[in-house]
Amino acid sequence: MAQTPESLKRVLEALLLASPEPLPVAELRRAFEDDPGPDAVRKLLEELRAEWAHRAVELVQIAGGWRFQTRPEVQPYIDRLKQERPARYSRAVLETLAIIAYRQPVTRGDIEDIRGVTVSPNIVRTLEARGWIDVVGHREVPGRPALYATTRRFLDDLGLRALAELPPLAEIEKVIDLADQAA
Amino acid sequence: MAQTPESLKRVLEALLLASPEPLPVAELRRAFEDDPGPDAVRKLLEELRAEWAHRAVELVQIAGGWRFQTRPEVQPYIDRLKQERPARYSRAVLETLAIIAYRQPVTRGDIEDIRGVTVSPNIVRTLEARGWIDVVGHREVPGRPALYATTRRFLDDLGLRALAELPPLAEIEKVIDLADQAA
Amino acid sequence: MNVIPEPALHCARLRGEPIGALPKDLYIPPDALEVFLETFEGPLDLLLYLIRKADLDILDIPMAALTVQYLEYVEAMRTRNLELAADYLLMAAMLIEIKSRMLLPRPPGFEREEGDPRAELVRRLLEYERIKQAAARLDALPVLGRDFERVSVRIALEAVEQPPEVNLNDLQFAWLALMRRARMRQPHRIRREELSVREHMSLILRQLEPGCHREFVTLFGPAAGAPVLVVGLLAALELVKERLVEMAQREALAPIHLSLAHGADA
Numbered sequence: 251m252a253q254t255p256e257s258l259k260r261v262l263e264a265l266l267l268a269s270p271e272p273l274p275v276a277e278l279r280r281a282f283e284d285d286p287g288p289d290a291v292r293k294l295l296e297e298l299r300a301e302w303a304h305r306a307v308e309l310v311q312i313a314g315g316w317r318f319q320t321r322p323e324v325q326p327y328i329d330r331l332k333q334e335r336p337a338r339y340s341r342a343v344l345e346t347l348a349i350i351a352y353r354q355p356v357t358r359g360d361i362e363d364i365r366g367v368t369v370s371p372n373i374v375r376t377l378e379a380r381g382w383i384d385v386v387g388h389r390e391v392p393g394r395p396a397l398y399a400t401t402r403r404f405l406d407d408l409g410l411r412a413l414a415e416l417p418p419l420a421e422i423e424k425v426i427d428l429a430d431q432a433a
Numbered sequence: 434m435a436q437t438p439e440s441l442k443r444v445l446e447a448l449l450l451a452s453p454e455p456l457p458v459a460e461l462r463r464a465f466e467d468d469p470g471p472d473a474v475r476k477l478l479e480e481l482r483a484e485w486a487h488r489a490v491e492l493v494q495i496a497g498g499w500r501f502q503t504r505p506e507v508q509p510y511i512d513r514l515k516q517e518r519p520a521r522y523s524r525a526v527l528e529t530l531a532i533i534a535y536r537q538p539v540t541r542g543d544i545e546d547i548r549g550v551t552v553s554p555n556i557v558r559t560l561e562a563r564g565w566i567d568v569v570g571h572r573e574v575p576g577r578p579a580l581y582a583t584t585r586r587f588l589d590d591l592g593l594r595a596l597a598e599l600p601p602l603a604e605i606e607k608v609i610d611l612a613d614q615a616a
Numbered sequence: 617m618n619v620i621p622e623p624a625l626h627c628a629r630l631r632g633e634p635i636g637a638l639p640k641d642l643y644i645p646p647d648a649l650e651v652f653l654e655t656f657e658g659p660l661d662l663l664l665y666l667i668r669k670a671d672l673d674i675l676d677i678p679m680a681a682l683t684v685q686y687l688e689y690v691e692a693m694r695t696r697n698l699e700l701a702a703d704y705l706l707m708a709a710m711l712i713e714i715k716s717r718m719l720l721p722r723p724p725g726f727e728r729e730e731g732d733p734r735a736e737l738v739r740r741l742l743e744y745e746r747i748k749q750a751a752a753r754l755d756a757l758p759v760l761g762r763d764f765e766r767v768s769v770r771i772a773l774e775a776v777e778q779p780p781e782v783n784l785n786d787l788q789f790a791w792l793a794l795m796r797r798a799r800m801r802q803p804h805r806i807r808r809e810e811l812s813v814r815e816h817m818s819l820i821l822r823q824l825e826p827g828c829h830r831e832f833v834t835l836f837g838p839a840a841g842a843p844v845l846v847v848g849l850l851a852a853l854e855l856v857k858e859r860l861v862e863m864a865q866r867e868a869l870a871p872i873h874l875s876l877a878h879g880a881d882a
Contacts, residue, residue, distance in 0.1 A: 264489035367658030
């Protein structure tokens with residue numbers, strides 16, 4: 251194939267459609283014998299994104315790179331074809347995930363301090379099995395508890411480019427200084 | 434989504450793009466709450482096929498149903514992308530290979546003595562699978578451990594005519610001495 | 617018989633349906649109480665509920681009233697022979713302690729240092745509430761596999777995997793490293809590791825994916841200065857020593873490659 255912008259775009263489209271994992275620009279460039287350069291690739295990706303704007307599949311940019319994914323509107327159709335639907339996570343799992351996402355890296359003890367209850371190993375295992383959290387080290391205190399953090403897969407699965415794109419934590423209503431109030 | 438022919442077509446497209454398996458018409462119809470009927474679905478699939486005629490991905494009908502697949506012309510691009518960055522063997526594998534090359538025939542025990550750590554069976558298997566080492570006999574001691582040596586293929590792959598063409602050890606040792614003196 | 621404070625039941629749900637208010641003297645089946653209590657994620661959640669329900673000012677909690685209410689719930693649990701989680705009892709003890717400290721007359725001048733005895737409780741309640749909200753917002757985000765799917769167009773042909781290349785230099789330097797190590801293999805004191813080294817160890821581990829090789833310097837970004845690279849190298853060596861990571865270098869001064877050790881992720 252000659253490398254006209256149009257043919258480049260068609261190749262990029264095919265590569266992205268064929269890849270189950272998101273592809274970063276640097277990776278996409280490796281596919282070409284003559285590297286079109288990052289700017290050209292980015293421009294073509296933006297054009298592709300626009301071309302797909304009116305379809306039921308969209309091209310998105312997330313932490314791991316660029317990926318085609320179905321739009322939420324078609325999910326009911328897909329669900330009807332699916333054997334099983336993924337279960338929703340319990341509040342305990344979601345709160346644990348939120349603490350790890352917003353306060354990482356944290357130990358199980360940190361999570362228990364914030365939630366005020368014991369954290370069952372199952373909860374942590376569920377999130378690890380999903381590939382959303384992993385152990386990034388150990389805190390150097392007695393017992394060397396594991397430090398958990400969210401993974402890139404977590405961002406990818408939620409369609410985010412970075413942790414900064416998570417919904418912001420609610421502002422603490424007022425700066426509390428009860429000591430001053432009492433004084 | 435209202436079921437206009439256009440929106441039906443977009444949903445069919447998304448279903449097929451998201452399915453790793455080919456989907457027969459009967460299966461596709463199941464995705465809709467109001468079954469559009471086999472003829473309508475088939476007509477839309479034909480239209481879709483025509484729409485994709487000028488792209489690097491095509492919609493094809495095979496025994497199992499309909500599926501999207503990449504055209505053969507994009508295969509070189511996919512291959513380049515899939516090709517791992519020149520993978521390399523771990524230090525453990527290289528050291529084991531060096532020991533077998535220079536000290537052959539050797540047992541796993543010999544390798545462990547020189548490396549000072551256990552040699553995992555995986556390392557030996559990796560080198561055997563590559564066709565670079567094989568078992569040339571057994572040492573006649575309790576347990577009759579296998580004796581490993583390098584193969585003809587090893588010499589060929591490294592561009593050597595004979596083992597004698599390996600860099601001489603004396604030279605290597607000299608390099609270490611020089612380095613140690615400099616330190 | 618103990619009566620469950622009635623308004624609480626508004627928030628109890630049985631199979632997703634709210635359980636309506638029950639007349640005070642009606643027998644409450646034990647499993648209904650259980651379901652009600654299960655809607656709470658723990659003592660902080662229960663306290664928040666009590667505070668919000670009674671429209672109390674979280675920044676100025678009337679400790680006496682709140683403690684009484686909380687203890688009523690705990691008592692109800694106890695009489696139902698529900699397994700009373702230690703977490704709930706611990707909180708009960710903490711509430712009583714705060715309440716009594718507030719009753720103590722404080723000598724003038726001590727207020728400032730000691731502060732309000734409720735401060736820590738309020739901090740925890742607010743932090744928990746934020747996390748609770750954050751969890752709900754996270755759950756509202758579209759999730760792969762639930763709200764959207766990845767595409768998976770079939771690739772017509774599959775590529776053949778390329779085995780790694782090895783050349784004479786690799787062998788020579790593998791041997792060199794072996795010899796050098798053999799000479800140095802003598803007992804040496806283990807230095808106390810610095811925290812920054814450990815931190816970099818995690819940093820390296822998390823960037824390595826099973827089966828993939830990464831060039832050492834790419835782990836730290838282009839802006840990393842010499843000190844970072846030195847600490848990074850120490851960390852990498854430590855990981856190698858602990859057999860968590862494997863290192864490969866084609867020749868002196870050539871790029872150092874790191875990969876996860878086999879079995880490290882087991």
